[in-house]
Amino acid sequence: MTQMSVPWRPRGKAKFDGPAGMVAGGAKTVFAIFAPFVRAFPGAIMLSAVFGTIVAVWAHYLLFEVVDIALIGSTFNIPANTGLLGGPLTVEEARSALTQIGAPAAGFLCYLLYPVQYGLVRDLVAAGGILGFISVIPLYTIWWERKVAGRIQSRTGPMRVGGWHGWSQSMADGIKLICKEDLCPAGADKPLFKLAPYLAFVPAILAFFALPFGTYWVFRQLDVALVFILAMLGIEVLGVIIAGWASNNKWSVYGAMREACQMVSYEIPMGMALLIPIMCVGTLSLTTIGDTQSGGWTSWIVFRSPFTFAAALVYYIASLASCKRAPFDLPESESELVAGFHTEYSGFRWSLFFFAEYAAMFVVSGLLVILFFGAWYSPLPLLWADGLGESLPARAVKGVLFAGPIWFIAKCVFLLYVQIWLRWTLPRIRIDQVLYACIQVLLPLMMLILLGHTFYELLVPVGGVVWTLFNLILSTIGAVLMIGMLFVATYGCWNRVRLVGNLGRELLPGS
């Protein structure tokens, strides 16, 4: 019998002594140093890490504000370094050099030598923060997804790594993935195969650069932030399609084609659903749209009219399809296409796809929160915070109670939880049913909603009787849904021993 053809052959020994080995070694050392402490106080470390991050970001923000005020209203000259151009530069000189059209090179140099490097430093810190945030989101969303899935399925999920409920399981997985060999199938289109994960990952980061976490908490305040984010999510699809095509695997091609089919069907209702809040506010700037919802629960756009309510639902369904979550996970459906578009990927490149997917999950949830669910504002009206003043503690209280990134992240995390919940409850839809649902059901529905909303905005005066009535009814429905869910969750948690039955009790997680 002739030797069977193997799609790929390992080329030499797997290299673990390069950067990957160093990363692994460093991680091991760090873990060895910190492991006893982590084991001793896991919960305290988790909480302090969360609050420490928030405080650190807050402090940065204050620092920049102070610097900003000092620079703009500066009556004194900040002494600068003695630069290559010779002689100390003042702020004014640097500014004028920056604005000189005839000397771009000098302007660039001046920018580098700028006394406090305000803009550059701010951008670097913010970019670093966003990258860190994007790295942390998938790690903890994956861990959390596994815990939630475990509870749904009467298991415990990861319990070992890190000591407290396996909180560092994802980090261990990540280190393992980095250490794995970087495989490329022999028949694959190598440049495209290696490019595809980055094409999926980079847009997901870029989308964060325009996503505001608060009124001033945004890397670049774009006037077309919404369009920019949608474009970035669109490019991510390209990475998936290229990955499927370049793998030289029939299942991957199926995954890629499904992704393409799915994209053309969900993008249209999704885009139309996003038009509704734009029509309400009249801008594409996410910061402005968010700031119009500062008046508490009833001012959220989702409760503005029956049409915005329906549009939010349509957007949520379409957003599930956009980040390939169940029941729309056809491009990577395990039982049909092995692993779909990432069948041939392994190690770090594979983990990039996961990072991109979870980052995209956060972005689409963030869009939903900003456009419909009150952005970074709490259900309490911001007006109530006016009496608190502008001192530092007052601002902290304001941030916790009324507005701030904490609220934004909390709402996003809740929507992530709903995505996880749906994934572990629902079966998968077939591809023709996805197309049918998106094109034959959601699209006409969305057109009707768009038309209805146009007439509603035209004919029903804002603040009139009809408007207020609908607003109140919808707000009440939303509140009842929310409280009902909390009640059911509490009831289930309280009676968790009784509900599973006599024999199942010993199989209960944590028993």
Next chain:
Amino acid sequence: MADTLLESQPDLMLDIDKSEQGDVRTEEMLVNMGPQHPATHGVLRVVLRTDGELVLEAVPHIGYLHRCAEKIGENLQPYQYIPYTDRMDYLAGMNNNQAFAIAIERLAGIEVPERAKYIRVIFAELNRIASHLVALGTYGLDMGAFTPFLYMFREREMILDLFESTCGARLTYSYINVGGVHDDFPDRFLDVLEEFLDYFEPKIEEYNQLLSYNHIFVKRTANVGVISPDDAVRWALTGPVLRGSGINWDLRKSTPYEIYDRFDFDIPIGLPGGSERIPRSVVVGDCWNRYFVRLVEMEQSCRIIRQAMKQIPEGKILANKLKNLKLPNDEVYVEIENPRGQLGFYIRGDGSAIPSRVKARGPSFCNISVLNHIGKGCLLADIPAIVGSIDIVMGECDR
């Protein structure tokens, strides 16, 4: 060819008329589904000829798990062969043991004690429940629903605990032996069994809510892979696949072996949509009906076990004079109702202790043959649905 096949499934709403594709050149693709594929339940290999997502042909290739099980049977004494039957349909070891044991007993004229017969029925029905739990759970998995799978495995685990308490094994039991069973129940076994049944029966309703009547699940399985009653008979299908096509044929009822004529139970069959407990879009013989027949069979198995628990007498569990068992110069063919269909053993003795011929008729082997017939003209995602609803175990298919 594909056009005519699509007529049997008009609700696919796919237009593959070549003339309407204009200048776009399309090519058919051959895809190997298996032997390493998450949805082929072991080592089944299905060669698919596809046009995009449309499957034009689905040819099952078997034999990756062939272990000469029949030939081994011609070199061993019957009691030595019992462990090999476990490894055929490894999800229903008790039933396989039982089939072979009954065949040998009929051939050699061994009378099985009453208590052993009841123990056999209880364990065969428990194993039927366990096997169906795996079938239904993995079927949900094929549809992308992960959670029902773990719920069903949770309950299956309890059944395995019951088996373990009696025979010490959790998967390959070799418990039902020629002439009876090899161990009696431990203390309090029937109490624990009763407790399990009280726990288990309400769970079936939970599966219904979670999976059976789930809108997406019904959409995925209703009117998919329809086997007409004629086809079901022509392709020699048996078990839930046959009954899902609306044919009332169950060996426990039609030709009762052992003591099944003493129990009162129903044979669930596939029903048209709109009947009691059946969603409207379902047709007789589709994947949903095959799935649901298994679910109802679990309820009926519980009924049988409850009756057997009431009737079970005290007494011996193994027949006498089993040493130096000589098989007469005769032949026998016995079929019993396995969870997957009719498992038959043909055995010919030649006066010695070792049978001169052992032949098994496996339900999975016969049932999988219909795959190409019903898999034509469906979508790629329907192939796991159809394979899962036929519920094959490759160990028994390849033997």
